[in-house]
Amino acid sequence: MEGHVEVIRIEPSRGWVSLxxxxxxxxRELLYFLIWRDVKVRYKQTAxxxxxxxxxxxxxxxxFSVFFGRLGKIPSDGIPYPIFAYAALVPWTFFAQGMGxxxxxxxxxxxxxxxVYFPRLSVPIASVTSGIIDFSIAFVILLGMMLxxxxxxxxxxxxxPCLLVLTVVTSLGVSLWLSALNVQFRDVRHVLPFLIQLWFFATPVAYPSSLLSEPWRTLYSLNPMVGVVEGFRWALLGTETAPGPMLIVSSLTAxxxxxxxxxxxxxxxKTFADVI
Known part of the structure; x- marks a missing residue:
């Protein structure tokens, strides 16, 4: 029929809805744009x-190498402490910055x-995945240290690659909770630095998880970053701590x-546009 105009009505959802x-x-093209925007904003006008x-x-x-490795004599699973710590800091930094x-x-x-209307999920997804560029640069330094x-x-x-996906899933999963809560309660931005700091010390970055015996080590991996960190060390440095059970538990949690x-x-x- 000539002159017919298709009308799309956008209405707020009720209760729990599909993803x-x-x-x-x-x-997806908007998602690519948001990722590129976040990358440019991050380094705009930086020396x-x-x-x-x-x-x-x-x-x-x-x-860490000075205070924990040399002075504190923290064990490092037979790996030189500087690269032991840096191999954990690469995925951790990606996780923490993405979440923040x-x-x-x-x-x-x-x-x-x-x-404008668009899938709001695109915004936190773009913020997390834009950190892959930083991760790649830091990872190149890690390869140089290994040499x-x-x-x-x-x-x-x-x-x-599976461990990187686990890192992204963990960072994005936490970010979706916090970003939605931050719209409703602006206290989240004040709590976030403390949460990241506590999470950091609850993750075996400066120390190995081998300090714990079973079954506590597997229970410890309910923190999904435990499986990520130990998995990175195992995959790249050949540490003896087999992360199999830890990776399973961490993956399920993530x-x-x-x-x-x-x-x-x-x-x-549905409330974001009104509350924000």
Whole structure:
């Protein structure tokens, strides 16, 4: 019929709703734009640019090597302490920065959210995945350190992409919870630094999980970053701590965080434009 105009009505959902992943895929070009925007904003008007991707883990590794490695005599599973710590700091930094930026991403994109409709899940997803560039730069430094110490990766390195996916899933899962809560309660941004700090010391970055005996070690891996950190060391440095049970428990926990966070995010999504 000529002159017929298709009308699409957008109405708020009620109760628990589906994730609508097809809609998220339909807006994938917007997701690419948001990722690129976050990358540019991160290094805009900075003197060192992408150098900050290396400075933070490297300086932390130096401090840890002096105080924990040399003075504290913390064991490092037979690996030189500097590379032992740095191999853990690379995924940890990606996780922590992704969680920190994604938790405030909705509030930071308030003008965009209030003006146009698009899948709100795109915003925290973009904030987390944009950190892969920083991760890649820091990872190149890690490979250089491995060459310096004469450490060659074993066949376990084939698991590295899976470990990176686990890191992304963990960071995104926590970020979905916190970003949705941050819209409702702005206290989240004040609690976040303490949460990251506590999570850091609850993760075997400066120390090995081998200090714990079973079954406490497996229970300890309910913190999904335990499996990530020990998995990275095992895959790249060939540590003797077999992370099999830890990886299983950490993966299940990370998956639960992601699924639960996604549904909770979608439940509150209808209120974002009004509250933010």
């Amino acid at each position: 609508q992943l097809k809609e998220l895929w339909a807006y 060192l640019g992408v150098g900050w991707a290396v400075i933070q883990p490297v300086t932390t590794m130096i401090v 930026q994604a938790s405030n991403s909705l509030v930071g994109s308030a003008n965009l959210i209030k003006k 310096y110490y004469g450490i060659l990766p074993t066949l376990n390195v084939i698991w590295l 998956l639960a965080l992601l699924v639960g966070g996604a549904f909770y995010f979608r439940r509150l999504e």
